Amino acid sequence: MKRINNRTLNKYFSLACVCGGMILFSACEKKLDYVSFGDLNSVVKTPEGVTAAVNAAYTGLAGGTDWQGGWGAGTYGWRTQAMMTTDEGVCAWGNDWGKMHTLNFTPDFDWVTHNYTRYLPYISRITITLADIQTIQIDETLKKRLIGELKALRAQYAEQLYFAYGPLTIITDPKIAADPYAAPVPRPTAEQMVKQIEQDFLEAADALPDRFTGGNYGRFSKAAALTGLMKLYMHEKQWEKAVAAGNKIKTMGYSLQDKYEDLFSIANKNGASPEMILAVVCTATGGDQYTNMWLAHALPADYKDPSGITLTAWGGYKMKWSSYDKFAANDKRLKVVLENYPIGKDGSGNIIYKNARTAGDMGAVPVKFGPDPSKANSQKSAVDLPIYRYGDVLLMLAESINEVNGGPNSDAYDAINLIRTRAGVAALPQGLNKAQFLAKIQDERLFELWGEGWRRDDLIRWNLFTQRAANDGSSTAESFKVLYPLPRTAVTQSNGIIKQNFGYN
Amino acid sequence: MPCKRPFRKWLSGARILLLASLLQMNLAATAQTITLAVKNASFQKALEELRSKSGYNFFYVASLLENTQPVTLDLKNAPLKEALNQLMKNQPLVYEIKGRTVVLKKASEKESAGTLVYAERAAVSGQIKDENGNGIPGAVITIKGTGKSVQTDNNGRFSLDLEDGNVLVITHVSYEELEWIYRGQSTIDINLVSASKSLSSVIVIGYGAIKQKNVTGAVSKVEGKDLNSSVASSFQQTLQGKAAGVQVLQATGQPGAGVTVQIRSNPSFANAGVLYVIDGVPVNDNAGQPEMNAGVGSKYKSGGVDKSPMNFINPNDIESIQFLKDASAASIYGARAGAGVVLITTKKGVEGKSTLQYTGTYGIQRVDKMYPVYGAREYMTERNLLGEEKWYKDNKIGPWYGSVDGSTVTPYKPFYTQQEIDNAPTGKSATDAITQSGNTQQHNISLTGGNNKTKFFASGNYFDQKGVLIGTDFKRYNGRLNIDHILSKKIKIGANIVVSNAQSNNTITNGTLENGGIVTAAIYWAPNIPLRGTDGSYPLSPYYPNIPNPLSYATISDLTKTNRFLTSAYGEWSIISGLKARAGFSYDQSASKRSTYFPKTFLYGTQANGSAEIIESGSQSKLYEYTLSYDKEISAKHHVNAVAGYTFQQTDWEGLNAGNQNFLSDISQYYALQSGQSDKPIVGSSKSQTTWASYFARAIYTFNGNISLQASVRRDGSSIFANNKKWGYFPAVSAGWVLSDESWMSALKPVSYLKVRVGYGETGNSSFASAAFAQYGTSLNAYFGNNSVASGLALIRAESPNLTWETAGEINVGADFALFNNRITGSVDYFNKTIRNLIAFVPYPAGFIINGVYGNAGKTRSTGYEVSLESKNIRAAASGGFSWSTNINFSHYRNFWVERSPEALKVLPKYENEKGRNALFTPFWGYIAEGIYQGNAGKGPAQMANMLPGGVIIKDIHGYDANGNLTGPDGKITDADRTYIGNQDPRFIFGIGNTFKYKGFDLNIYFSGVKQQKWSPVQAGRATEKDMLTFGFNAMPTKDQRWSIKNTGGNFPTALFDDTYGGYQNNSTYWLVDADFLRARNITLGYSIPAKLLANQKIFSAIRVSFDVQNAFTITKYPGLDPELSTTNYYPLVKSYVFGINASF
Incomplete structure (x- = not known):
């Protein structure tokens, strides 16, 4: 009897041990906490965090995570889109590039809808950072500057979106900006959006130094903010305000660089150019964003640079012959847009040229940029990508004055002739009327600024945008194509509160 | 008497x-x-x-x-x-x-x-043999009622003291159990019937094992001996078609590459793939193949280079594999079992004489099917014709492209003169030039033995493969030691150690244009250009010099080294009869290192003046496991088997990479990264951790030996979920009833066995490579000044405070049967699996600061059935007689949406079905083709009036109204005409095996096949204006006659690109073709040398030789490529001829 009891006891004791053990192990549940190594959440609201958030806000100028977006050379790049949808250029790769040139846009065509979803987030993030920065103890001068930079960037992104898509809501409330479930609001009027952009640029201009040099080159300066503002005024045909902004920039010490081709060369690194107002600083050894891949897109496959520098050449972008043929034969700017391009050297070292026109190419070679002599990478170049430059400002000023005055005055002539002189072409004849002068400006902007991202806005301002496509035989160049469509999801996600641009369904 | x-x-x-x-x-x-x-x-x-x-x-x-x-x-x-x-x-x-x-x-x-007969007890010797008369080692002979037992030696022999009338029970895991009455013979010869579906065989079900007869879920078992591992670096490659409902997808033939094993299907975005459990240790957490991530290498990332994490297991060490297919079976693995569980049981030591066994194979390999391309002359002729066609189109020459008279424009000048074409080289194509003859060899030695206290199994394996593409190989060394020891009557302990090292030279294969690898470059290569310069250089195509020379890929260094070290140990305590406590621990360490160098002989190496990167990834996983199990025959009719336990697993992950560019010489390769002169060398590292904790319990009650009820529950916790959402419960119930054991069934003579099973279970899924917590990152950096980087900080992941487990509930109904005296055996299963709380990326409104978060939204379902049959067509009349058996398995599933989240509905294109059987989970999207337009310019069908002649006509089915809703046909071809045109999932998957045996010979012929649709590789691979004409790329010849101005009756689309409709045409049903195939996966002839020939020597106790052809042939209508291979230019699959020998000592 006793023996049995012992056995039973043993049995229960063993069971208890095991069960007890199991309960002990449950202490491990505490270890289920998520461990994020290198968690930066705590850094956000520190001086370092806010400064870094301002840096992140700049990345939209280089397209953010897009491949060569922003002011880069890829499909989503502003300069590419402005070239391919206008008389500036065509692309030899066919496929969807054809849709760009014929303005065959739909809300399902990602190439034209993509930038909507790329830059609205930049605007909201800037709004959040503007609120965060108020909570931080840092040097007041620096704080003021950072706020100015953020506002200028917000205005710049909003302006590009406005030019592309028409009026969109700029979220200025950081709470709404951070809330994915915030109720959708109808699109604002153009006036409301323009007012917000203008206010941001003006406040930025007040807070920012005239220009940045050295280590801060590439940041938004007062001159850059005013250039952006001037473009807004011109888009809105507020010519007087545009003239005022242009005249202010004239006082800030910028001048034309001696040689046109040097503007797009390695010589301009570190802000060496007297003309460049805002540029994307590029590197040949970083990722695919802060680098210049224009040449890879633009050079024909058999192009051989006379310098001996190996360059990647995909043979895509071309300047249309009809536009190329508008250049005067002695225009020095033809140094960077070629009918005859080098394809190597003969035995005695003479460069062999190939004629692109007789070879059947769709257009001239839009070289634009000089090669990167570092040879660090044949595809990626460290030559900076220009955004705003004084040459552009001069032409904008000439145009605005012409509009304000109902014809050119001497300031307008001076502005455009500075550009023409550098290009080695004769000054404009005196006595042009408003329309004649405008026509000259229209061509001059093509010669001077092609491939820099402005042709689409220019043609729209002159009411020539859809006309150009129609003249080229497009059957899809309806007048509403001056605006890109919004992505279809932007409309459906808002239950139709956000309306699609007119004409698209 | x-x-x-x-x-x-x-x-x-x-x-x-x-x-x-x-x-x-x-x-x-x-x-x-x-x-x-x-x-x-x-x-x-x-x-x-x-x-x-x-x-x-x-x-x-x-x-x-x-x-x-x-x-x-x-x-x-x-x-x-x-x-x-x-x-x-x-x-x-x-x-x-x-x-x-x-x-x-x-x-x-x-x-x-x-x-x-004799009345005395006598020492009797005997032999246990299989159907071919070969001795079966490791069979256990027990004298019923005495508990006395012995095990057969390596030749199947044994000796035992027996009395007349003793009943011997002979058991072996791979054979039918046999009861045999001793009648006084002085020697005994007993033949066992092999039993791949043996009802008495033991099935491992996770945290325990039960008899097949008592299994209630859908569990398939594959014996290790049935896996043909002669040329397989991992066991996964041998599973193709071996079990119903198990699909093996091989995208690439890269040596050592992984294959995807899919059990049934799992319509989930958080698809971790099946859970592999080796002797109780989940081994899914591992270092993985590192991807190139910066510098030149970022162009390729993985580059089609893949290494199976399962290469560390020597396939020869596998005793058996169990697939837990339905949720009632898999649910004991809870949250990680959503895609099914593969339980691998390795070989263990057996009591008795030590046995040394050697297996060796040597095989030669050839490319099974290489990418077809035009020869030089055909290429030049074709390119001339394309140029001429384009000239017609560009000049709008009538009647096809307009109304211009061709004689009024500048005449067409061909690319190549007839003389150039006639003098073109006729050597082998670039796609053939990148191939070589490959070979494999494998040497495997195992030693097993033990006594009644200690058993051991040790093995070593060497696997070596020379790839069929230049510059590729794979080598693996593997060692394993397993020891079980009985410490005392109540305590048993054991340990298992696996050490594995693999080294592989890879080649980048897939991708398009400039981002393509060696296969892509070879397809594009203009065949009229010599592949090598006379000076040994690697010339580029003059037509498009942006793509590396195909042969120059072989000068890249791309070495992957993988190490894995898996140890586990357990202790088992028999507390009282039937009650056992067990504690297990395992430590699993894996490291993978990829060393790359792009030399100056290689285009991208030239561009960066040499580019090197070393990428390492590593993981360390710790697992604790405690179980308490109870197995008891309560009375004659009632049997209970129960287990409860706790496990905890924590895995730490680490990554490290460093790279540099601009090297003085290619000689330094990746050996001296510091010698590169890039202004910004690459460095990177990462670290993360995942933690799991789980409780589980299961009880199986068996009544009368033929009715089993099973219930289990698992509670899983994971660190990745939101704080109050970490835990999930995964229950399961199932039942099985062996009807044929009931007396009322005995009248039904043809049915020798019939069991019905039904079960419901829930499993989870949590693998979505993210977490529920907000994260700020520094991926957005800006550059200022003279290229100086300024760190950026931005939210890259938002918090998802309610994120929790995805749960799959699955009903399975099945039957196992044996007919006509076991001549036909098999099973059928039907399943219906619904996944709720789908872990999906929930898009935020377009324009919000981040794109969206992972959340639980939506519901998907998978339904399907599986059939497996085994037929003994001809049974051996006597030992060694002729026998023929056939195995067939067949399965089908369909995945579709049952419910979508409101967020998903908002972004769902209108032409897509919201839910129901036609809202496929992975459909083919596209436009409906209505034939080839053979008319002239401007007279096309109404919806495509201006289409090019020879183009595919697209059906106008919808338009959009002003609100973006679908309307009827609108007379235009737009995105609204997109629709479902097929299912990416295969319709049927099947395998057919035939085994013939006669005397010492055995012949195994194994086919597997799939009924499916795929995009035709011809769409992208054919000669077109955009590729062949513009860039000078070579292309794939087609059987069909293409429409051209020279062949206006052609039934194959024009090579000219239609700017307006080309995009639609290239995504039309015209290019969606049958990719059904039946592949002779292996044909194996084996011969076991008769025992009597070996009797006169003392070295070998058994020898088997074999000859094996793998991927012998494939029957398919799929054009151009291998229907099994991914269509994006991956490493081709191989055909192997293998000689093998297996000797026991």
Whole structure:
């Protein structure tokens, strides 16, 4: 009897041990906490965090995570889109590039809808950072500057979106900006959006130094903010305000660089150019964003640079012959847009040229940029990508004055002739009327600024945008194509509160 | 005892026939038939002859022969029975065969002579053999009721003290259990029937094992010996078609590459793939193949280079594989079992004489099917024609492209003159030039043994493969040691160590244009250009010099080294009868290192002046596991098996990479990264951790041996989920009923076995490579000044405070059966699996600061069925006779949406089905083709009036109204005309195996096949204006005649690109084709050298040689490529011819 009891006891004791053990192990549940190594959440609201958030806000100028977006050379790049949808250029790769040139846009065509979803987030993030920065103890001068930079960037992104898509809501409330479930609001009027952009640029201009040099080159300066503002005024045909902004920039010490081709060369690194107002600083050894891949897109496959520098050449972008043929034969700017391009050297070292026109190419070679002599990478170049430059400002000023005055005055002539002189072409004849002068400006902007991202806005301002496509035989160049469509999801996600641009369904 | 007297007489008398000697018996035992000729011989002499020829013993009392007649026999290859019948004809005797003894009796004597046999206990030796007469090692022979047992040695032999009437129970995991009554023979020969579906075989079900008969879920078992691992670096590659519902997808033939094993299907975005559990240790957490991530390498990332994480397991070490297919079976693994579980049981030591076994294979390999391209002359002719066609189009020449008269424009000038074409080289194509003849060899040694205290199994493996593309190979070294030790009556301990090292030279294969690898570059290569310069250089195509020379890929260094070290140990305590506590621990460490160098001989190396990167990834996983199990026969009719436990697993992940560019010389490769002169060398690292904790319990109750009820529950916790959402419960219930054991079923004679099963279970899924917590990152950096980087900070992941488990609930109904005396066995299963709380990326409104978060939203379903059959078409009439058996498995599933989240609905294109059986989870999208337009310019169908002649006509089915809703046909081709055009999932998957055996030979022919649709590789691979004409790329010849101005009746689309409709046409049903295939996966002929030939030497105890052809041929209508291979230019699959030897010592 006793023996049995012992056995039973043993049995229960063993069971208890095991069960007890199991309960002990449950202490491990505490270890289920998520461990994020290198968690930066705590850094956000520190001086370092806010400064870094301002840096992140700049990345939209280089397209953010897009491949060569922003002011880069890829499909989503502003300069590419402005070239391919206008008389500036065509692309030899066919496929969807054809849709760009014929303005065959739909809300399902990602190439034209993509930038909507790329830059609205930049605007909201800037709004959040503007609120965060108020909570931080840092040097007041620096704080003021950072706020100015953020506002200028917000205005710049909003302006590009406005030019592309028409009026969109700029979220200025950081709470709404951070809330994915915030109720959708109808699109604002153009006036409301323009007012917000203008206010941001003006406040930025007040807070920012005239220009940045050295280590801060590439940041938004007062001159850059005013250039952006001037473009807004011109888009809105507020010519007087545009003239005022242009005249202010004239006082800030910028001048034309001696040689046109040097503007797009390695010589301009570190802000060496007297003309460049805002540029994307590029590197040949970083990722695919802060680098210049224009040449890879633009050079024909058999192009051989006379310098001996190996360059990647995909043979895509071309300047249309009809536009190329508008250049005067002695225009020095033809140094960077070629009918005859080098394809190597003969035995005695003479460069062999190939004629692109007789070879059947769709257009001239839009070289634009000089090669990167570092040879660090044949595809990626460290030559900076220009955004705003004084040459552009001069032409904008000439145009605005012409509009304000109902014809050119001497300031307008001076502005455009500075550009023409550098290009080695004769000054404009005196006595042009408003329309004649405008026509000259229209061509001059093509010669001077092609491939820099402005042709689409220019043609729209002159009411020539859809006309150009129609003249080229497009059957899809309806007048509403001056605006890109919004992505279809932007409309459906808002239950139709956000309306699609007119004409698209 | 009336027989005692004659028995004594027999013993004392000299006239009796003595039993044959042991040796004679064994040699004769294999004799099948008898050839014997005697004329007028005495019955006794004839009997003697027959005894010596047959090897059978004859047992009789001498006096019986007194009245026998003289005999005349003329037998040729007659079976024993016939021989006996003839012998006994007209004799006053009858006979009875008992085992290996023929007992002679008086014709009148009713009583069996059985009582004549020995009464004493005697040492008896014997052999257990398979159907081919080969000894079965490791079979256990138990004397029923005594608990006494022995195990057979390596030749299947044993010896045992037996008494007459003892019942022997012979068991072996791979054979049908057999009960056999001992009747006094001095030696015993017993044949077992192999049992891949054996009902008594033990099935591992996770945290335990039960008899197949009591299994209630959908569990398939594959024996290790049925896996053909002769050229497989991982066991996964051998599973193709081996079990119903198990699909093996091989996207690439890169040596050592992984394959995706899919159990049924799992319509989930958080698809971790199946959970692999090796001897109880989940091994999914591992270092993985590192991707190139910066510098030149970022162009390629993985570059189609893949290494199976399962390469660390030596396939030869696998005893068996169990697939837990339905949720009622898999749910014991809870949250990680959503895609099914693969349980791998490795070989363990067995008690008895130590055995050394060697397996070696050597095989030669060829590319099974290389990418077809035009030869130089065809290429040049084709390119000329394309240029001419484009000239017609560009000049709008009538009547096809406009109304211009061709003679009024500048005439077309061909690219190549006829003379150039005639003088073009006719060498081998670039796609052939990148191939080489490959080979594999494998050497495997295992040593196993043990005594009643300690058992061990040790093995070593060397696997070496030279790839069929230049510059590729794979080498693996693997060692394993397993020890089990009985410490005391109650305590058992054991340990397992696996060490593995693999090294592989890879080649980048897939991708398009500039981002393509060696295969892509070879396809594009213009065949009229020499591949090598006379100076040994690697020229580029003059037409598009942005793509590296295909042969130059072989000058890249791309070495992957993988190490894995898996240790585990356990202790088991038998507390009381039936109750066991077990504690297990495992430590699993893996490291993978990829060293790359792009030299100056390679285009991208030239561009960066040499580019090197080393990328490392590593993981360390710790697992603790405690279980308490109870297994008890409560009474004759009630049996209970229960287990409860706790496990905890924590894995740490680390990554490190460094790279540099601009090297003085290619000589330094990746050996001296610091010698590169890039202004910004690459460095990177990462670290993360995942933690799991789980409780589980399961009970199985069996009534009367034939009704089983099973219930289990698992509670899983994971660190990645939101704080109050970490835990999930995963229950399961199932039942099985062996109907054929019921008396009322016995009338149904043809059905020898029938079991019905039904089960419901829930499993989870949590693998979505993210977490529920907000994260800020520094991926957005800006550059200022003179290229100085300024760190950026931005939110890259938002918090998802309610994120929790995805749960799959699955109903499974199945039946197992055996018909016609086990001639046909098989099982059928139907399943219906619904995944709720789908872990999906929930998009935020367009324009929000981040794109969206992972959340639980939506519901998907997968339904399907599986059938597997095994038919013994011809059974061996006698040991070593001819036999033929066939295995067939067949499965089908369909995945579709049951519910979508409101967020998903908002971004769902209108042309997509919201839910229901037609809202496929992975559909093919596209436009409906309505033939080729053979008319002229401007006269196309209404919706495509301006289409190019020779283009695919697209059907106008929808338009959009002003609100973005679908309307009827709108007379235009737009995105609204997009629709479902097919299912990316295969319709049927099947495998057919046939095994023939005769004497020592065995022939196995194994086919597997899929019924499916795929995009035709011809769409992208054919000669087109954009590729061949513009860039000078080579292309894939097509059988069909393409439409051109020279062939206006052509039934294949024009090569010219239609700017307006090209995008639609290239995504139309025209290019969605049948990709059904039937592949002869392996044909294996084996021969086991007969034991008697080996008897005279002492080195080998068994030898088997084999010859094997893998991927012998494929029957398919799929054009151009291998229908199994991914269409994006991956490493081709291989055909292998393999010689193998297996020797036991």
